[in-house]
Amino acid sequence: MSADCLILNRDGRPLSFFPLSVVDWHSAIKLTLNRKVFVVKDHNDWVVRSPSMALNVPSIIMLSNYHHLKKEVKFSRSNVFSRDNYVCQYCGKKFPRNDLTLDHVIPISKGGDTSWENVTTSCKVCNNKKGNSDLKPLTTPKKPTLKHMMRSYLDSSYNFKDEEWTKYIDID
Numbered sequence: 001m002s003a004d005c006l007i008l009n010r011d012g013r014p015l016s017f018f019p020l021s022v023v024d025w026h027s028a029i030k031l032t033l034n035r036k037v038f039v040v041k042d043h044n045d046w047v048v049r050s051p052s053m054a055l056n057v058p059s060i061i062m063l064s065n066y067h068h069l070k071k072e073v074k075f076s077r078s079n080v081f082s083r084d085n086y087v088c089q090y091c092g093k094k095f096p097r098n099d100l101t102l103d104h105v106i107p108i109s110k111g112g113d114t115s116w117e118n119v120t121t122s123c124k125v126c127n128n129k130k131g132n133s134d135l136k137p138l139t140t141p142k143k144p145t146l147k148h149m150m151r152s153y154l155d156s157s158y159n160f161k162d163e164e165w166t167k168y169i170d171i172d
């Protein structure tokens with residue numbers, strides 16, 4: 001899916017952050033055709049045409065009604081990478097997502113669980129080296145706050161289709 005359009009809740013903040021609430025242009029146009037959303041901003045110079053009409057592709061849309069959301073950051077592979085800024089917690093280097101893996105600080109075989117507190121980001125090389133050893137990660141893993149996650153979003157090389165999206169992703 002290409003991230004063409006940002007979806008905002010009625011309060012002007014993204015509907016979700018992790019992952020960011022985005023849809024491709026096709027879905028964005030479909031959503032605007034039913035009345036549950038309205039367009040905040042169209043993409044400049046992006047019009048799709050059919051034989052009978054031309055439509056602007058929206059860049060930012062907002063739900064007409066407020067949706068109550070969970071404030072917790074869900075535990076997932078990509079959220080762990082995001083928490084750790086794609087930095088291997090053993091060698092301290094940054095890697096593309098495909099070169100990273102999740103590492104259990106206390107191995108499952110020794111009673112470790114799969115949780116924010118026991119799972120960290122590791123490159124594949126360090127992960128192999130570590131094996132079942134007691135090597136400690138550079139930072140002690142913990143459950144991230146929304147604020148922390150938002151900051152890593154803004155710091156990461158996350159590609160925003162439209163610069164204006166950053167206005168809606170505030171840290172406080």
Ligand SMILES: [Zn+2]
Binds near residue numbers: 088089090125126
């Ligand atoms: Zn590493």
